[in-house]
Amino acid sequence: MALDSKIPSGPMEEKWSKHKMDSKLINPANKRxxxxxxxxxxxxxxxxxxxxxxxxxxxxxxxxxxxxxxxxxxxxQGGINAAKNYQNDGDSVQRLFYDTIKGGDFRSREANVRRLAEVSVNNNDQCDSQGVP
Ligand SMILES: Cc1cc2nc3c(=O)[nH]c(=O)nc-3n(C[C@H](O)[C@H](O)[C@H](O)COP(=O)(O)OP(=O)(O)OC[C@H]3O[C@@H](n4cnc5c(N)ncnc54)[C@H](O)[C@@H]3O)c2cc1C
Structure with missing residues (x-):
């Protein structure tokens, strides 16, 4: 039996942003x-x-x-990597994506790791504002 991980279709760099754009909006009044x-x-x-x-x-x-x-x-406790790209870092989403795939011994789902790299900066900022030490 093949598991369906429901990874969106399309090229790697566009999968999740396309999925986000394709998703229907929900009226705030209907959310409850x-x-x-x-x-x-x-x-x-x-x-x-x-x-x-x-x-x-x-x-x-x-x-x-x-x-x-x-x-x-x-x-x-060690911190979370994000493609912050501080000056002279030479960091990028693609670089973090590649490093993370390699660090995971090439066993991770590529599309999900790509998404992780894309949202890493916002994710770090969100954890910070939620009080994550
Ligand atoms: C010792 C250690 C050190 C780490 N250090 C780092 C680090 O420095 N930097 C870093 O980026 N990452 C680190 N990681 C990895 C990181 O902590 C995890 O990838 C991340 O916390 C996973 O978060 P999560 O919310 O997806 O899962 P989790 O934090 O594992 O939460 C999943 C939750 O779901 C619950 N659950 C599972 N099944 C059920 C069920 N059927 N019903 C109800 N509840 C269920 C579990 O009990 C758990 O509470 C470390 C991990 C460990 C163990």
Whole structure:
């Protein structure tokens, strides 16, 4: 059985931005009519739950540990790479994409890693404003 990871179609650099543009907009007044279930309360689940509820959706965030904070996310301490491209760094989305694929022994899903590299800067800024140490 082949699993369908539902990765958007199109060229690598455009997959996720195209998917974002193709997605239908939801009127703010209708957002409260949707209940979103988030499974897991690490940084990904926690951030998704907080962001979606701020947008007006009803959100239920589930975890199965003694505390919602008991996730891998609480163990990470070394920082997160982002293609910030400070002066003279020579950094870029493509470079972070390549380094991350290589660092993952070429076992990661390329489209998802590309997306990670694309959103890395905003993601770091968001974690910072959420108080992630
Ligand atoms: C020791 C350690 C150090 C790390 N250091 C770094 C670092 O320095 N920099 C870095 O960028 N990354 C680091 N990482 C990796 C990083 O922490 C993870 O990639 C990231 O936190 C994953 O976040 P997440 O929200 O996707 O998953 P998680 O934080 O793992 O959260 C997933 C949550 O889902 C819950 N869950 C799973 N299945 C279910 C279910 N069926 N029902 C309910 N809940 C469920 C889990 O219990 C967990 O709470 C480190 C990881 C570890 C373990």
């Amino acid at each position: 009519k949707f209940t979103v279930l988030v499974v897991g309360s690490g940084l990904a689940g926690g951030a998704a739950a907080a962001t979606l509820s701020e947008l007006g959706y009803n959100v239920k965030c589930f975890c199965y540990q003694d505390s919602p904070r008991r996730a891998h996310s609480i163990a990470a």
